[in-house]
Amino acid sequence: MDIADLRAAHPDHWMNAAAIRTLALDAVAAANSGHSGMPMGMADIATVLWGKHLKFDPKSPTWPDRDRFLLSNGHGSMLLYAVLHLTGYEQATLQQLKDFRQWGSRTPGHPEYGHIDGVDTTTGPLGQGIATSVGFAIAEESLRARFGDKVVDHRTWVFAGDGCLMEGVSQEAIALAGHLKLGKLTVFFDDNKITIDGKTDLADSTDQQARFAASGWHVQEVDGHDPEAIDAAIEAAKADPRPSMIDCHTHIALGHKAQDTAKGHGALTDAEQLQAAKEAYGWNYGPFEIPDEVKQRWEGFGARGAEAHKAWQSRFEALSDRQRGELERIYASEPPKALSGRIKALKKQAADEGKTVATRKSSEMVLEVINPVMKETIGGSADLTGSNNTLTSDLGVFSAENRSGRYIHYGIREHGMAAAMNGIALHGGLRPYGGTFMCFTDYARPAMRLSALMKAPVIYVMTHDSIGLGEDGPTHQPVEHLAALRAMPNLTVLRPADTVETAEAWELALAEVTRPTVLALSRQNLPAVRRKHTGKNLTAQGAYVLAEAEGKRRAILMASGSEVQVALAAKALLEAEEIGVRVVSVPSIELFMEQDEAYRKRVLPAGPVRVAIEAGVRAPWDRLLLGERGREQKADFVGMTDFGASAPAEVLFEEFGITAEATAEEVRALLG
């Protein structure tokens, strides 16, 4: 790779790209930390993409019809920050670049959604960007089908590295995108043949082009440093109805002593070598210095988008009031006005009828109410539709042929589903929910963590939430999953006990705009425990008194979901012995811990012995059992301490001692 030839062939392009390279070098050197090599390798591609193709308006970073860009190889964050700065995003000041990776800056080590305008998703954990992009592309297709291409017509672009493509989740994404023929999705593969450990051939010899082609992608191969070739490939990608992968041969850390080496992947901070690279680039400027004509060219790219935005605005305003209002509502994540009343009506009906039903089935009943009035929901399942009860009668299936469908058969791809739902949620205008078995939250966990970190209000419909699923056995029975999910910041776990609580849980999940929600639902039938209707959403407080002690209150039983009935049955046993028992239903420990202290004390007053019951491990309950600062409390737990087993559900509850009798015995023991 002769830098001089590259410079000579396209001098303006070269300098535009060199601005990215040198900003990355300077910022990483200033932070003494970060990744210089990827921005240096992909600068030419970025320059062509932003320069000629990407639809964006730096003055209006959240314009709904902008193209989306996802930096799947997020460690190369300085590339994106550099471009945001160069094109004139207000938040991307030069000072922010100088504060790269520092406390309180908008420029963290990896691009973080919500930290700076122009970052459409958080990346860093490899493979997530490409997997999330599928959701962005689905959202665009879905909204275009609903509102027309005058107001919805944008593309999704992804930069991805070897690491992204080695991660399994990329296969789920590739297969799903290919199957759904998401033609407006383009992935640039930074094919630099280098990973952290050394050359990629230490660990991989996959023919990536053949692999993408096997899933129905349009595939091209280009010199990633030839702007004309890149431009032509982008044009071809746009013209093809399939999703496109452009295999870009690049040189990591181009022009630096560390070019084409694993060292080039990391922080290139040696001052002399840095200077030598700049000289090779013909870049005679100081740190963070951008010559005016380069800055002007970059700002011109941004101006192109401003014009497109203006034209779009006219088309948007030409929409009918109803369409425009609906678009504004769904982009603002406001639930439709009719929703609350419908859910209240369902709650009343459920309380009145008192049917015994699995909460996964309750969830379906709620969805049958929600989906017809809330057209922005987009459901799905990782091939467990009939078990998760996620498909309602009016949705239709979203497919290559039917973009109006609102249900996605994600295939056996829990991780890809979760990541795609992140993309759908972040895109805006849609409320994704998707189902699998609770146990397989393990498969989806990296993407679920990103939901929480990005404050993306994805709804996870996780059925078969305990040993109560029975014969499928320990591989399918969650034991530690509730604990593991509750440990995650900014995620609400709701484990409703019956249809009324399930309706309340859905109402909360749909009202949430900054947190993902996990609905933990039973496979097995559960009796109705909320038989007295109230319009108030009791689940919102996380825990509440479901049944008061008949005489003197000597014990408090706490439980969630399918174990609330166990608590009620234990209460009956104990009350017969004149032991007064309060039963507290705890659909969400997190929401309860967010209530004020007065409420928490009212629900869990000091004095009575406490027993919590949940068919899972104990850890999340300790705070509630033992008092937050260790006040005197006699307490114990009825639950699981090991993996489950394969047998009918009722046998398992009996064998693992999660029964009314065992609970009552625990209370008797604590009362001495």
Added chain:
Amino acid sequence: MDIADLRAAHPDHWMNAAAIRTLALDAVAAANSGHSGMPMGMADIATVLWGKHLKFDPKSPTWPDRDRFLLSNGHGSMLLYAVLHLTGYEQATLQQLKDFRQWGSRTPGHPEYGHIDGVDTTTGPLGQGIATSVGFAIAEESLRARFGDKVVDHRTWVFAGDGCLMEGVSQEAIALAGHLKLGKLTVFFDDNKITIDGKTDLADSTDQQARFAASGWHVQEVDGHDPEAIDAAIEAAKADPRPSMIDCHTHIALGHKAQDTAKGHGALTDAEQLQAAKEAYGWNYGPFEIPDEVKQRWEGFGARGAEAHKAWQSRFEALSDRQRGELERIYASEPPKALSGRIKALKKQAADEGKTVATRKSSEMVLEVINPVMKETIGGSADLTGSNNTLTSDLGVFSAENRSGRYIHYGIREHGMAAAMNGIALHGGLRPYGGTFMCFTDYARPAMRLSALMKAPVIYVMTHDSIGLGEDGPTHQPVEHLAALRAMPNLTVLRPADTVETAEAWELALAEVTRPTVLALSRQNLPAVRRKHTGKNLTAQGAYVLAEAEGKRRAILMASGSEVQVALAAKALLEAEEIGVRVVSVPSIELFMEQDEAYRKRVLPAGPVRVAIEAGVRAPWDRLLLGERGREQKADFVGMTDFGASAPAEVLFEEFGITAEATAEEVRALLG
């Protein structure tokens, strides 16, 4: 598919296969639960594989040189149970088949390792079997390179379904196996075009043959009901030096009314339809009835293996005493005698020198001691070798060209690495360890759960275990991961505070034979806290008194790993105010909870206020903070309540308030 033609073409084969089909039908009907369709679809393949190719000895189920068989589509467990019964595995009685999916049976809903002889790994969570198989095949190659093909020469066979191949982890496995040219691995793809939601084309249109070929696999396509074609394909697979995928066109629930439908995937229990299927098979026998000549033919297949086993035994006995002894030792998972002394010596040196060093670096120092004396270790990393410090000087790299290497570049494939390590551990004769960042345990979690469930002593070297990793930011900073891992049954989390504790942690991990271990290691340098040498492994007790109060003991500080130094510094502050403080180092909460009550009380006596410090979420500490049954305790926690941030590590500890001063202030507040 005309059943009559199949019957007529190969009558003996047909009846052998029908035995599998009818046993599956009968057992599922008896359990009223399970999956009939897969065994009915893959019975012909199983019959050819066990009948002519698989090397196995029912009388000696753990014979080390047997072929391994992994049922990746584990829901079809009845296929495997049927074959184990038919070939004469003692534990696979007819009664066990009748007790399919019942409490206490050896025949759970999915094949569970350790429940019944002949199940080489637990499957059920899709994709795990194929991913685990890579480890089995690696183990075979590695041991063959060391001990020669006279005593190590076996194959690994996998049945996998559409679900397995849709799961992302399958891509990690396929790419790794292809790259490593694991030629003795063969995967039969049950290409029946049906998943739970319906036809596979609802969610997938991947050309699986092209996909495998893209990763260097030998690929064939056969009629999965033609025994001659299957046999020929197996022969071709054996002859090819690449791993082989045989795309088998099959009919799910062959011969049943539900054939070729999603319904056929599940439990086919309708008595009339079941009878009709048996009639179509020409199977005129009652439930669970196998005609003698069929049983004899199947037992003959087992006898073939017995002969092979006998021949192997002679070769094994012809080994030198040293080689035989070594093989026996490593298959018995006994650490070498020299190990303990070497680790003690390292501990003494570390205590004497008192170097400030990151525990990931300490881990490397320990590995430099372990690997030369313990030749059965096989290390690796998911492309973070230099960060995880997992490669020591003497290992060499395991590759297609060098089977003697003991270090695997797993690529950016945390999940595939964990699953492969399960396979290596279950194969026997090797002790796998592998590294990635603690945060990416999320990617590996489904396979880590199987390590715990299967009691496979895999060692997870998880570095960068907190916000202490600094600038990479929240996507890379574990916050909830320690809690999530500690919630998992049968998994030991060890978070050592310095080099001495790291050496003790490794000693425990290597002595463990029924539990996986997670070593949580710091990126950042840590001061030595264990400066007085003792031969005793203090980490084994989970928690111990590291520093006693100078005067009256008024507070107990508990901490793990990098926060032990914070506790010691807080103690210094408080002692200066004449507040006596005990510091308890807690490398493992799980191991501490396993100690007897007397010990636990000795370490954490009632009375003093308690503060725990860990750069993670609080939940796992509540038991220790608050007392197990809620005895009077004033306690609080210094740690994380939300995600981390991108900044230098020392800034983060300060900003998140995980400091000696904040801890001391907490103690002062509790003391009032």
